[in-house]
């Protein structure tokens with residue numbers, strides 16, 4: 575190894591591996607818990623950084639292995655500092671027929687009710703946030719949205735909530751709360767939590783883990799005991 579370094583080979587592999595590492599955040603929580611609101615607040619406070627928001631809805635509709643592979647490859651590309659096309663879900667046609675180009679960014683936010691579901695997606699995250707808003711608040715927001723802007727009957731909204739929304743939350747979303755590094759009670763109302771999260775992101779962006787940026791640095795350290 576010492577000879578390699580003298581000949582410049584190890585030094586070359588160090589430079590080959592140099593690329594910025596984005597800080598990847600996962601934001602999970604029940605529907606209408608305030609995930610989008612929390613993400614928007616983080617993005618607003620990080621106005622001087624390049625931040626990209628990736629919504630799980632662009633990939634997951636049936637949680638198939640193909641959908642998961644697509645999400646993983648998009649995040650992997652962004653981690654390698656490469657631009658990617660992300661499908662845009664069209665709620666009217668229920669199809670992903672449009673896409674948007676996303677450039678590599680300092681911060682990547684992955685948001686969605688089931689974003690902590692798969693361990694491979696979780697492992698890509700540097701910080702995992704669970705937005706924890708009481709069920710009655712989430713239900714009240716759903717009733718307001720569905721009876722207001724969508725014009726649905728309140729009986730149907732309550733029926734759908736008790737038959738599908740609540741059991742899905744209890745069985746699939748709540749069990750992923752244990753993976754969170756940070757649990758935010760009251761979502762976007764919790765300004766202290768948002769400030770702390772933004773401070774942490776800023777610290778991490780300024781002080782990258784050198785071993786992550788230079789994967790071979792550890793070898794050089796151990797060989798030469800610098």
Ligand code: ADP
Pocket residue numbers: 603604605606607608609610611612715719760761762763
């Ligand atoms: P999610 O992304 O988890 O589904 P949203 O952030 O879209 O949740 O919030 C759902 C609805 O609740 C939106 O209409 C939003 O404006 C409203 N909302 C979110 N947070 C608050 C809050 N702290 N106070 C009042 N309304 C809120």
